[in-house]
Amino acid sequence: MQHQFEETSWQRxxxxxxxxxxLEGSSHYALPGMLRWITGNIGVHHVHNLANRIPFYRLPEVLRGHDVLANTRRNTLRDSLRFTSLALWDES
Incomplete structure (x- = not known):
């Protein structure tokens, strides 16, 4: 879910x-508390892509300290239901 969007751009x-x-290629998948815990905060994938050495248990702290990261391309569990029809494509 962290790399699926309705709007996308393609650059050669x-x-x-x-x-x-x-930041533009992944999202903040804002999951409910229990799912955040079960998935090891995988919804904070955009921060992981920026700094992959931050341990999963510190990712919520990063969001609390940086509003721009907390609100970047935010998707919810409800949004993910709409994204199930999206697919990757290969130009060739």
């Missing part, structure tokens, strides 16, 4: 920073 040449790609 990468002309953006790694940080921008991490």
């Amino acid at each position: 040449e990468i002309d953006r920073s790694i940080q921008d790609a991490a």
Whole structure:
């Protein structure tokens, strides 16, 4: 779910920073408390893509300290039901 969106862009040449790609290419999958615990905070995937050395149990702390990360491309469990019809494609 962290890499599926209704709106997407396609670029042949990468002309953006790694940080921008991490934020634009993944989401904050805002799960209910129990699912956050069961999945090891996998919903905070965008922060993981920015700094993969942050342990999963510290990811909520990062969100609390950085509003821009907490509100970046936020998807909910309800949103994920709409995303089930999305698919990847290969241009070739």
